[in-house]
Amino acid sequence: MVLFFIGDLESGNLFGNFIGVLSGIAMAAFIILLKLQAEDSPIEITLVGNIITFVIGFPFFFLSVPSMNSVSGLLILGVFQLGIPYILYTTSIKHVSAVEAVLIPFIEPLLNPVWVFLVTSESPGGYGFVGGSIVVIALITRGLYQQRKKIFI
Incomplete structure (x- = not known):
């Protein structure tokens, strides 16, 4: 965690970093x-939870006049980025361990810098790269360990 934030710990970024940590805890x-x-x-x-989020966020929707493009974008993202994945995740959570239930969703945010690099050529910072690599290596190691444990049992 520290490696992701170490390059951006400035007085102007502390609130955003704090909110990011709270988001991870939530x-x-x-x-x-x-x-x-x-x-x-x-x-x-x-x-x-999503209904509560909608009720809290709805008043902010009208702070600027949304265009049809932004409303259609919200609908598409709501269905394909949140709706369907939530259904699949909540259905499958019964079949995985608690550790897997936590680790699997974190693959996507770890790969975000890769997608950003491929699309915009913006490279992640060195500390972020090291932090992400540690998490990915830990996931792979755990998976291999679990697989090996199943073979010998």
Whole structure:
């Protein structure tokens, strides 16, 4: 975590870094609570969470007049980036361990700098690259360890 923020720890960036850390903590809490709901139906709690988010965010929608392009973009992203993945995730969480339920979704944000580099040629900072590499190597190592453990049991 420290490696991701070390290059950007300036007085002007502290609030954004703080919000980023809080976001990560909230995501971890969400996944843990979903895993605790795995015997029931985690889809309902996810739906309630998204309704709460909608209610909180709705007044901010009108701060600027949205165009049809932005509304259609929101609908497309809502369905394909959030809706369908949430359904798949909440359905599959019953079949994975708590650690896997936490680690698998974090592959996407770790790969974001790769996609940004491929599309815009903007390279990630050295510390961010090292931090992301540590997480990816840890995921691969854990997967190999789990697979090897299954073979010998």
